[in-house]
Amino acid sequence: MSFQMARTYWVIIGLLLSVPAFAVTDYQASEIPFTKELADFKASITPAVRDEVEKITIPPKKLKVRIVNPKNDQTIEPVAIQVPRSETGLKDFAEKLAAPGKSKDLANAFLAKIRKVGPSNKDSVRIELKPDDFSLLNLKALGKELQKENHVVTVDTREMASSGKQWDEMREQLGYILSKDQMSKVSKKVRAGTDLSLENDLLPPFPKRMSGKFIVYRGPNCFHASLSFFDQQMPKSPEINIKEEEGYHRSMINYDELWRVISNQFYEIDPRHSALKYGDLMVFFQVPESASKTINFKWIRHTSVYLFGPYTYSKGSKSPTTPYSVKTLAEEWNQWQSMVSSLGMRVYRRQTNGEARLPIGRDDWIY
Numbered sequence: 001m002s003f004q005m006a007r008t009y010w011v012i013i014g015l016l017l018s019v020p021a022f023a024v025t026d027y028q029a030s031e032i033p034f035t036k037e038l039a040d041f042k043a044s045i046t047p048a049v050r051d052e053v054e055k056i057t058i059p060p061k062k063l064k065v066r067i068v069n070p071k072n073d074q075t076i077e078p079v080a081i082q083v084p085r086s087e088t089g090l091k092d093f094a095e096k097l098a099a100p101g102k103s104k105d106l107a108n109a110f111l112a113k114i115r116k117v118g119p120s121n122k123d124s125v126r127i128e129l130k131p132d133d134f135s136l137l138n139l140k141a142l143g144k145e146l147q148k149e150n151h152v153v154t155v156d157t158r159e160m161a162s163s164g165k166q167w168d169e170m171r172e173q174l175g176y177i178l179s180k181d182q183m184s185k186v187s188k189k190v191r192a193g194t195d196l197s198l199e200n201d202l203l204p205p206f207p208k209r210m211s212g213k214f215i216v217y218r219g220p221n222c223f224h225a226s227l228s229f230f231d232q233q234m235p236k237s238p239e240i241n242i243k244e245e246e247g248y249h250r251s252m253i254n255y256d257e258l259w260r261v262i263s264n265q266f267y268e269i270d271p272r273h274s275a276l277k278y279g280d281l282m283v284f285f286q287v288p289e290s291a292s293k294t295i296n297f298k299w300i301r302h303t304s305v306y307l308f309g310p311y312t313y314s315k316g317s318k319s320p321t322t323p324y325s326v327k328t329l330a331e332e333w334n335q336w337q338s339m340v341s342s343l344g345m346r347v348y349r350r351q352t353n354g355e356a357r358l359p360i361g362r363d364d365w366i367y
Contacts, residue, residue, distance in 0.1 A: 028259075028263060028294060028295045029293055029294050029295075030268060030293070030294070030295055030346075031293075032268055032270045032346070034285060034287050034344030034345065034346060035271050035272070035344060035345045035346070035347070036287075036343065036344050036345075038329070038330060038333045040271055040272055041271050041276055041329060042271070042275045042276065043275060043276055043308060043309055043310070044169060044173070044275035044276060044277050044308075045166060045169055045170050045173065045277075045278070045308040045309065046308070046309045047155050047156065047159070047160045047166060047170065047308065047309065048155070048156040048159040048160065049153050049154060049155050049156065049198075049309060050153070050154040050156070051151055051152070051153050051154075052151075052152045053149050053150070053151055053152075054149070054150050054151075054152050054212070055144075055147045055148070055149060056147060056148055056149070056150045056212050056213075056214075056323055056325070057140075057143035057144055057146070057147040058142075058143045058146055058147075058214045058320075058321070059143065059214070060139035060140055060143060062214055062215075062216050062320075063079060063139045063142055063143060064134065064139060065216050066078055066079045066216050066320065067079050067129050067130070067131060067133065067134050067137075068131050068134055069131070074246075074247045075217050075218055075219060075247065075248060075249040075250075076216050076217060076218070077216070077217065077218035077319060077320050077321075078128045078129060078130075079128070079129045079142070079146075079321075080126055080127065080128045080129070080321075081126070081127060081129065081142075081145065081146070082124040082125070082126055083110050083113070083114065083124060083125055083126075083127050084123065084124050085114060085120070085122070085123055085124060085125060086123070089123075089124075090107055090110055090111065090114075091103075091107055093107075093110070094106040094107035094110055095107075096141060096145070097137060097138060097141050097142050097145060098136060098137065098138060098141075099135065099136055099137055099138050100138075102135070102136045102137075105136050106133070106136040106137065109132070109133055109136060110127065113125075113127040113128075114127065146321055148316075148322065148323055148325065149325070149327075150211070150212045150323065150325040150326055150327075151198075151311060151325075151326040151327065151328065152198075152199065152326075153197075153198035153199075153311060153326060154195050154196065154197055154198070155195060155196040155197075155198065155202070156195060157189060157190045157193055157194060157195055157196055158193045160190070161190050161191075161193070167190060170278070170308065171183070171186075171187065173277050173278040173279065173308075174186065174202065174278055176279070176350075176352045177204055177229075177230065177278065177279050178202075178204060182201075182204075185201070186201055186202065189201065198307070198311070198326060199211045199212070199326070202307070203313070204229060204230070204232075205232060206228040206229065206232035207225070207228070207229050207305075207313050207324065210225075210324040211313070211324055211325065211326060212323060212324070212325060213323055213324055214320055214321070214323045215320045216320050217248075217249035217251075217320055218247065218248055218249065218318060218319065218320065219245070219248035219249030219250070219251060219252030219318055220249055220251045220252060220315065220318065221252060221253065221315060221317060221318035222302050222303050222304065222314050222315050222316065222317065222318075223253035223254070223255065223257070223258040223303055224251050224252060224253045224315070225303075225305075225313070225314055225315035225324055226258075226281055226303040226304065226305050226314065227240075227253060227258070227261060229279075229305045229313060230279070230350060234261070235251055235253050236251070240253075240257055240260070240261055241253060241257060242257065243257070248318070252318060255297050255298065255300045256297055258297070258300065258303065259297035259300070262281065262283070262348050265350055265351055266281060266348035266349060266350050266351065267348065267349055267351060268346060268347065268348050268349075269347050269348070269349050270347075271345075271347050276306045276347065277306070277349065278306065278307055278308055279305060279306070279349070279350060280305070280306040280347050280348070280349050281303060281305060281306075281347065281348040281349070281350070282303060282304045282305070282306055282312065282329070282332075282345060282347055283300060283302075283303050283345065283346050283347070283348060284300070284301045284302040284303065284304075284332075284336050284340070284343065284344075284345055285299040285300055285301060285343070285344045285345065285346065286299050286301050286340045286341065286342060286343070286344075287299065287342045287343070287344035288342070289342065295346070301336060301339075301340055302314070302332070302336055304327070304329075304332055306329070306347075307326070310328040310329055310330060311326055311327070311328060311329070312326070312327050312328065312329050312332055313325075313326055313327075314327060314332065333345075
C-alpha cells in the first residue's frame with residue numbers, strides 16, 4: 001500500500017470514529033408521519049354495545065397497606081392527595097375524609113403538612129398521608145375521593161352475528177390473541193345469541209384479571225400493562241425487563257425496554273390507510289418541534305392497547321392510584337393532549353407469523 005493510500009485509509013477511519021454511534025434502540029427511521037388528529041383513526045369493528053361508566057374505588061385494605069406500610073417496602077407507594085389551602089375548604093375537606101369524631105384532628109394534621117410545604121399561590125397542595133394519619137381517616141371516604149372511571153361494555157351478539165361479516169372479522173382479530181379455549185366459549189355464546197362481556201369474555205388472562213382493579217406498588221405502568229396484554233410473562237423475562245429501578249416494583253417497564261419489544265415483535269401501520277384492529281398498540285409521543293425522519297424512544301409518554309369501536313385498555317401511570325381500566329381512545333387522547341405540548345401517535349401491530357425475534361444488539365443493553 002502506498003503512503004498516499006495509507007494516509008487516505010486512516011483519514012476515512014478517523015472520520016468514521018468521529019461519528020457518534022447511536023444505540024440500535026435509540027433511533028428508528030420511519031416514513032410514516034406521526035398522527036396528530038384523533039379523526040384520523042378509524043375502527044375496523046364497531047359492534048352494537050351497551051356502555052356503562054362505573055366509578056371504581058381503591059379498597060380500604062389497599063389504602064391501609066399504602067398508608068401504614070408495615071413492612072416498610074420501598075416499592076409500595078404512599079397515598080397522596082390534594083388538600084385545599086383555604087380555612088373553609090380545609091375544614092370541609094377534613095369533615096369529608098375523617099373518621100367519626102376526628103374531623104378537627106384531621107384538619108389540624110392537614111394544616112401542619114401544608115405549613116411544611118410553605119407558601120404558594122395555588123389553591124391546593126399535594127400532601128402525603130403517613131401512618132400517624134391512619135386512625136383519623138375514613139378509608140371508604142378516601143377511596144371515593146380517589147375514584148376513577150371504567151367502561152363496562154357489553155356486546156350485542158345478535159346484531160353482530162346477523163351481519164355475518166362483522167363477526168367473521170372480529171373472530172379473526174380475536175383469534176391471534178385469545179386462546180383456543182376462550183375463542184370456543186366466545187363463539188358458543190355468539191351462536192346462542194348471548195351477549196358478550198368485554199371484561200369477562202373478550203380480554204386475555206392478565207387484563208381480564210386486572211381490569212377495574214388497583215394495586216399498591218409504585219412501578220407497574222402503562223408499558224407493563226400493554227405488554228402483559230399480549231403475554232403476562234413477557235414483562236418478567238430477563239431478556240426484556242433487564243433493569244431494576246430502585247424504589248420501584250420489579251415489574252416496571254422502562255421506555256427503552258418497551259421500544260426493544262416494539263422494534264422486534266411489532267410492525268408499524270399507517271392509521272390513515274389501515275383501520276385499527278383488536279390488539280393494536282397505541283403509542284403516544286411528545287413530538288419535537290423540529291422535523292425528524294427518525295424516532296427516539298425517549299419521546300414516548302404513554303401506551304394503550306386498542307380493542308374495538310372506541311375502546312382501549314391501559315393503566316394511566318406508574319402510580320397505584322391509577323387502575324387498569326377500559327377507556328375510550330378519545331378520553332386518552334384528550335387527557336394526554338392536555339399534558340403534552342405536541343402530541344403525536346404511532347400504531348404498532350404485533351407480528352403473527354411466530355417469527356418474532358428477541359431484542360438484538362446485546363451490547364446496546366449496557367446502561
